Amino acid sequence: xxxxxxxxxxxxxxxxxxxVSTVIFTLRRLPGSDAxxxxxxLVRRTRDPHEGQWALPGGWLDIAESLDAAAxxxxxETTGLAPSYLEQLYAFGAVERSPTRVVSIVYWAxxxxxxxxxxxxxxVRWFDAADLPQLAFDHNEIVDxxxxxxxxxxxxxxxxxxxxxxxxxxxxxxxxxxxILGRQLDPANFRRQVENSGTLIPTDRFRTGSHRPARxxxxxxDVELADRGPLDSRH
Amino acid sequence: xxxxxxxxxxxxxxxxxxxVSTVIFTLRRLPGSDAxxxxxxLVRRTRDPHEGQWALPGGWLDIAESLDAAAxxxxxETTGLAPSYLEQLYAFGAVERSPTRVVSIVYWAxxxxxxxxxxxxxxVRWFDAADLPQLAFDHNEIVDxxxxxxxxxxxxxxxxxxxxxxxxxxxxxxxxxxxILGRQLDPANFRRQVENSGTLIPTDRFRTGSHRPARxxxxxxDVELADRGPLDSRH
DNA sequence: ACAAAAGTGTTGTACGTACACCCATGA
DNA sequence: TCATGGGTGTACGTACAACACTTTTGT
Numbered sequence: 001x002x003x004x005x006x007x008x009x010x011x012x013x014x015x016x017x018x019x020v021s022t023v024i025f026t027l028r029r030l031p032g033s034d035a036x037x038x039x040x041x042l043v044r045r046t047r048d049p050h051e052g053q054w055a056l057p058g059g060w061l062d063i064a065e066s067l068d069a070a071a072x073x074x075x076x077e078t079t080g081l082a083p084s085y086l087e088q089l090y091a092f093g094a095v096e097r098s099p100t101r102v103v104s105i106v107y108w109a110x111x112x113x114x115x116x117x118x119x120x121x122x123x124v125r126w127f128d129a130a131d132l133p134q135l136a137f138d139h140n141e142i143v144d145x146x147x148x149x150x151x152x153x154x155x156x157x158x159x160x161x162x163x164x165x166x167x168x169x170x171x172x173x174x175x176x177x178x179x180i181l182g183r184q185l186d187p188a189n190f191r192r193q194v195e196n197s198g199t200l201i202p203t204d205r206f207r208t209g210s211h212r213p214a215r216x217x218x219x220x221x222d223v224e225l226a227d228r229g230p231l232d233s234r235h
Numbered sequence: 236x237x238x239x240x241x242x243x244x245x246x247x248x249x250x251x252x253x254x255v256s257t258v259i260f261t262l263r264r265l266p267g268s269d270a271x272x273x274x275x276x277l278v279r280r281t282r283d284p285h286e287g288q289w290a291l292p293g294g295w296l297d298i299a300e301s302l303d304a305a306a307x308x309x310x311x312e313t314t315g316l317a318p319s320y321l322e323q324l325y326a327f328g329a330v331e332r333s334p335t336r337v338v339s340i341v342y343w344a345x346x347x348x349x350x351x352x353x354x355x356x357x358x359v360r361w362f363d364a365a366d367l368p369q370l371a372f373d374h375n376e377i378v379d380x381x382x383x384x385x386x387x388x389x390x391x392x393x394x395x396x397x398x399x400x401x402x403x404x405x406x407x408x409x410x411x412x413x414x415i416l417g418r419q420l421d422p423a424n425f426r427r428q429v430e431n432s433g434t435l436i437p438t439d440r441f442r443t444g445s446h447r448p449a450r451x452x453x454x455x456x457d458v459e460l461a462d463r464g465p466l467d468s469r470h
Numbered sequence: 471a472c473a474a475a476a477g478t479g480t481t482g483t484a485c486g487t488a489c490a491c492c493c494a495t496g497a
Numbered sequence: 498t499c500a501t502g503g504g505t506g507t508a509c510g511t512a513c514a515a516c517a518c519t520t521t522t523g524t
Contacts, residue, residue, distance in 0.1 A: 016253050016298055018338055063251055063336050067328035090466070091326040091340045093302035101298050103253055103340070105326045141465065148464035171475080189514060191477070196512090211475045212521040229383035230376065231325070406502075424487060426504070431485090446502045447494040 019104045020070040021058030021139075023146035024083055025129065026111040027163055027179050034171075036179035038129040038150075040143070043078050046123065049099050050136035054125070056143075058104070071107040080121050083109035085162030087228070089146055097138045108146040110162030154180045157227035158199050161219050169207045169214035170194065199223050254339045255305040256293030256374075258381035259318055260364065261346040262398055262414050269406075271414035273364040273385075275378070278313050281358065284334050285371035289360070291378075293339070306342040315356050318344035320397030322463070324381055332373045343381040345397030389415045392462040393434050396454050404442045404449035405429065434458050 027036040042054040059074035061067065067088065075081055086109045093103040127133070129147055132140060153159050160176045174190045194200055201220045206213035226232050262271040277289040294309035296302065302323065310316055321344045328338040362368070364382055367375060388394050395411045409425045429435055436455050441448035461467055 015250055016296055018251050018253060061251060061328070061338070064330055066330055067326060067338070070328075088326060091302060091323060093296070093305075093340065095299055095301055103296070103302065103338075105328065105338070144465040152464070169476090186514070186516085187475085188477075188479095188516080193513080208522085211473080211523060212477085214476060229387070230379040404503090421487070421489085422502085423489085423504075423506090428486080443495085446496065446500085447504085449503060 016101045016103055018061040019058055019102050020061050020067060020074055020107065021056040021104050021142070022071050022075050022083075022086070022107040022109050023056060023089065023143055024075070024079070024081060024109040024111055025146075025150060025163075026116060027113060027176065028126070029113075034175055036175055038147070038179055039126045040129050041079050041081065041124050041126050042132075042135065044123040044125070045136055053136040054127070054133060054139075055136035056106070056139050057124075061105070067105050068107075071105075071109075075109070078121065079124050080117055081111060082115065083111050083162075084115060085110040085159060089142075089149060092138060092142065094138070104142075106142055106146075108149060110159060112163060112165060114165060151180055151182075153227065157225050158219060158223075167203060167205065167216040167218050169216060171214055173217070199225075251336045251338055253296040254293055254337050255296050255302060255309055255342065256291040256339050256377070257306050257310050257318075257321070257342040257344050258291060258324065258378055259310070259314070259316060259344045259346055260381075260385060260398075261351060262348060262411065263361070264348075269410055271410055273382070273414055274361045275364050276314050276316065276359050276361050277367075277370065279358040279360070280371055288371040289362070289368060289374075290371035291341070291374050292359075296340070302340050303342075306340075306344075310344070313356065314359050315352055316346060317350065318346050318397075319350060320345035320394060324377075324384060327373060327377065329373070341377055341381075343384060345394060347398060347400060349400060386415055386417075388462065392460050393454060393458075402438060402440065402451040402453050404451060406449060408452070 023040060025038055025040055028039045029036055041057065043057045045051050045053055045055050057075055057078035059070070059077060061070045062073075065073065068086065071086060071088075072082070075083065086107055089106045089108045091103060091105050095101065097104075129143065132143060134140065135143070150159075154177060160173060160180075163176050164172060170191050171187070173194065174185055174187060177190070178185055199220050200217045203216045203218060205216045207216055258275060260273055260275055263274045264271055276292065278292045280286050280288055280290050292310055292313035294305070294312060296305045297308075300308065303321065306321060306323075307317070310318065321342055324341045324343045326338060326340050330336065332339075364378065367378060369375065370378070385394075389412060395408060395415075398411050399407060405426050406422070408429065409420055409422060412425070413420055434455050435452045438451045438453060440451045442451055
């Protein structure tokens with residue numbers, strides 16, 4: 001990428017290292033309620049710096065691996081999880097963010113409730129995104145930004161899909177939105193908005209069990225959202 | 236950023252290197268018209284790989300320098316330019332994007348017309364963003380994505396400010412929008428939209444010279460756009 | 471029958487768009 | 498005075514929020 005003469009970078013002793021971390025969101029049903037809260041898994045650090053503190057799952061970038069692949073791999077290695085949605089968030093590269101120079105390419109991910117293997121690796125714990133302890137490095141900042149992106153994106157894309165099973169009721173979809181946005185939505189208006197958006201296909205199956213059965217819907221794979229612009233074609 | 240035991244990365248011979256590049260946009264008035272076109276500076280490569288091809292200005296990340304600082308520095312070194320707006324775009328890290336492994340943190344920037352020092356460095360040329368030649372590496376892709384971000388962002392933020400002087404007429408502002416969006420806008424409706432947004436402060440000065448004088452406006456620095464969320468506080 | 475969630479109808483407000491029209495200046 | 502861009506008025510359509518109302522189930 002260099003475009004004019006400049007010194008070769010990075011002698012072996014003090015090279016900049018590239019790490020990849022991921023903020024993984026999922027929803028947890030609050031006991032005795034239809035409400036959900038946004039939760040995310042953190043890993044307890046077993047070595048310095050910040051030994052003992054909670055941190056985002058991640059690891060080093062391999063020489064022969066793309067950034068996306070590194071995010072998936074390190075996620076699996078540290079937490080055993082495979083997210084249903086994964087997107088780059090931001091590259092953090094302040095000099096003082098770690099004792100040694102580390103540039104972190106951070107991803108954010110969504111996980112379906114049924115994808116949570118509770119038999120996960122040791123040293124992993126799930127935290128309420130709204131009530132985090134102090135984390136290692138600049139990871140509190142990073143989670144804040146990821147939450148902001150999640151809340152934004154739920155408004156103009158169909159990422160809620162990443163938190164739901166193949167078929168779902170409108171009430172279930174609405175509860176996802178309510179959990180992410182942190183406020184109640186009018187069921188009647190929500191229904192019309194989402195119906196008119198053309199992103200949902202009604203099935204002829206219903207969710208039964210309590211009161212009047214609710215129709216099940218699934219997402220229309222045909223609608224291109226292009227919510228990542230030209231980068232969408234890479235998927 | 237590592238959270239569990241993993242091998243130390245990057246032996247000296249085959250280390251991943253971190254580069255920083257920038258897509259810089261500015262407007263150029265089309266001769267004999269009020270219309271503008273989006274143009275950007277490219278640098279001709281003087282060494283392999285892709286020697287002779289045009290590429291985004293950039294350079295290697297220094298060990299003791301933040302990503303933002305590296306973007307500004309490499310920009311000044313390669314083009315002599317100092318943008319009025321600078322924001323991170325995306326981190327590109329596909330394995331095959333360069334013969335040696337390079338992760339590029341790409342920024343995008345805006346430049347005011349008066350900031351273009353035409354006495355720029357050798358090997359720099361300005362290109363119409365809509366009509367680029369084949370560029371080195373994956374830089375065509377990158378510019379496409381940057382253009383997409385620019386067009387998106389002009390709709391919900393006041394980045395047009397980055398392309399205008401301190402004071403400007405509504406027609407000048409509208410011409411910026413028209414150049415970026417690539418279509419004509421109704422002057423009457425544009426006026427009302429931007430007046431109701433509260434982001435503009437009318438001055439008591441006027442731009443004279445042709446026909447009825449037009450009132451000059453300036454941006455209201457007080458209005459927080461938060462169009463980058465929690466990351467805005469870093470500026 | 472009744473509670474409660476599913477689903478429909480109606481109304482008001484806000485906002486974007488189209489376009490007719492008036493105003494002020496240079497030539 | 499006339500052409501031209503600056504600036505105002507108005508009418509229509511869409512979209513969303515609020516909320517009353519009907520439907521269908523489980524108990």
